[in-house]
Amino acid sequence: MIWIINFVGSYLASFFFGLSTFVSKKIRYIAPLVGAVGFSLYRLVEPYSVNMAAFVSTLLCCVAAEMLARSLKTSSTGVTIVALIPLVPGVMLYKTMLRFGEGNTLEAIEALSNTLMYAGMMAIGVTLSTLLGRFVITPLYNSVKKRKDK
């Protein structure tokens, strides 16, 4: 049951986030699906390592975004922003700032370092996917296109 709630909840959360940021019609339904799959993967890997879960799920979402962007002729940024929204460390940042507000400086610093580590792992995933997009996915798409044209 929890898996269904996670999947459907993250899909609908990403979908409505997309609507609030005026996402284009081309990716309105597919980008949240990428986000929901990514979030489910995150939940699957989370018991082993939170940071690894963040990295793996971000990489999956961003590679899917790069591929979708090429097949639907749109920008990958739109798909990435909508798909990554369930994964961004919002709760961690909230807890960090709450600890600072309560005066628990030591706990706050620990939470801050965890948040930065998590965001860093996500950033590695995003950067790696951009490189994969440029050096692997684009040449692959171009060669497929050339074959089709022939």
Add this chain to the structure above:
Amino acid sequence: MTNTSWENKNNELVDVAMLIASTVLKSGGETYRADECVEKILSANGAHDVQVFSTPTGICVSAYFDEVVVSRTASVSERGVDLSCLDECLAVSRLLTEGKISLGEAKKRVLNERNKKVNILYTATMACICGAFFSLIVGGGWLEFLCSLLSGFFGMILYYWLGKRNISFFITNLSATLVFGLIARLFCSALPSCDVHLSIIGCIFPLVPGLTTLNAIRDSFNGDIVSTGARAIEAVITAVAIACGVTIALMV
């Protein structure tokens, strides 16, 4: 072509490229995308030695057309996320680079998208429903969902209303989270089984600078140090504003 019309055409070209790049930054695009847009548009239309320096708050461009240098600076004071506007800018930039669209038409398309009217009620409703589903996936139940929906709606309306009036983003975030916190506390005092923290986490999800933090770190990987600094400071100030709003609401 006479000398004056040649100069006018180049000036118009740089103006349109700047308009597109500043709209990309305004709509939440990455700085490297704004750089790429200007470089590709100008290089494809006869400019050489194109230099672009963009940060999340502004952009400077200089380009040579034969021996004449044209330079422009634009400030980006408002920043948000508008994915349809971003998509349109990138599409227009691609068409301009391929020479499939005139400068006038490109400018018209970007300005139409940039000046489109935003319905606060619609945006706030979508954002609060999004927040309500977040409260579910972080472990909340249907009570927290309802609480997030209710407090998120009023908070988001205030957030977009203040944002439309160009109030500083610190005050905007602080006020919105204060409203989230106060309504959530009222709701939870009426229904004690509702968890106030889970409800607030759901409401604030569309506002927390998770994406800004991510982009800041990503920019640092790309070697864009100025952009990293700007985004990191923006993320910290937003997080402080949210924390202040929530802490005040929880202390009252």
